[in-house]
Amino acid sequence: MDPIALVVKTVPEAQKTADRLEAWLKDHGVGVNRIRPDAISSATNDNAATRRLACVFVLGGDGTFLSAVRWIGDAPIPILGVKFGEVGFLAEIAADDLFAAAEAVLTNNFQIEHRMRLVATVVRDGQTHYRETVLNDVVMNTGTLARLALIPTYINDHYLTTFRADGLIVSTPTGSTAYSLAAGGPVVHPQVPGIVMTPICPFTLTNRPLVVPDSTRILIKPEEQSPQLTLTLDGQAGLEIHHGDAVLIEKSPHPVYMIQVPDGEYFDVLKAKLSWSGGRA
Numbered sequence: 001m002d003p004i005a006l007v008v009k010t011v012p013e014a015q016k017t018a019d020r021l022e023a024w025l026k027d028h029g030v031g032v033n034r035i036r037p038d039a040i041s042s043a044t045n046d047n048a049a050t051r052r053l054a055c056v057f058v059l060g061g062d063g064t065f066l067s068a069v070r071w072i073g074d075a076p077i078p079i080l081g082v083k084f085g086e087v088g089f090l091a092e093i094a095a096d097d098l099f100a101a102a103e104a105v106l107t108n109n110f111q112i113e114h115r116m117r118l119v120a121t122v123v124r125d126g127q128t129h130y131r132e133t134v135l136n137d138v139v140m141n142t143g144t145l146a147r148l149a150l151i152p153t154y155i156n157d158h159y160l161t162t163f164r165a166d167g168l169i170v171s172t173p174t175g176s177t178a179y180s181l182a183a184g185g186p187v188v189h190p191q192v193p194g195i196v197m198t199p200i201c202p203f204t205l206t207n208r209p210l211v212v213p214d215s216t217r218i219l220i221k222p223e224e225q226s227p228q229l230t231l232t233l234d235g236q237a238g239l240e241i242h243h244g245d246a247v248l249i250e251k252s253p254h255p256v257y258m259i260q261v262p263d264g265e266y267f268d269v270l271k272a273k274l275s276w277s278g279g280r281a
Contacts, residue, residue, distance in 0.1 A: 001106070002054040003031035007068040009060025010036060014084045017095055018059050024099060028106060030054070037067040053077050055105060055259060059095075062088040062178070066234045069135050069256055078112055080105070080259040089177045089269055090135075093261060101261045111260045115190055116172050116214060117252040120233060124245050133252050134234040136175030140220060140241065141167025141200060142227045148203055150223040155216055162223070163207055167200040170218055170249050174256075177273070179235075185209040190266065195251070220247040 008018040022032045055078040058068045065081045081091030082098050093101045104110050120138045122130040142149045151163040171180040173188040176196050185198035193214040199207045224243050232238040
């Protein structure tokens, strides 16, 4: 079996559990690559993840998981999240179920769920200035100034509207439970083929969250009179947007390959995170 990578949050509980898991995997004849999230390069597809790996186990929260996804880049490497601390949406299993999940992976008793990603491209002076792939969201906001941004937005080259708001969130269904949800956006099941557009504190109450097909090309051209805008990608990277820049957001051809082990259920995580009533049947 190819080696398994462990991306481990730098907290004692996760590190101790990773030590046990590494020893367990080695006892089963599996090689282990141990990775710290703070050692992951900010550049995707430019690191050890491009080598042969059976899968990646992420021990930590959603931030650690997003770092691991960026480390993998476009490589079709399966990934499994293990929750530590607060309940996260991206982790498939709880720490108590880790070794049962590892056994399922070693015996090939799991399924792969494809999670859609987005590609954000910043065009400056007619050239591609920056490009990044995200699992959760692309956020354009005004930063520290308490001024409304004017954000003209186009759908498949057709003018939609100019959002007057503190910013705009464009998210995948996976990211619909992150910043978009906090801004009043809908919860969208990860298997629904759509893209969520959620204005942040819109000045006009009729500017509501919008779900568009995943084939949609979203083009944003900030107006000159807007304050300085910042583009943030999965909360992991960001850059300033200049006047004249255009931001194109569209579906990535490279999804994330998330491991689903037996008894894993998205709605149980959803209910726990949102404090809904009802337990397992």
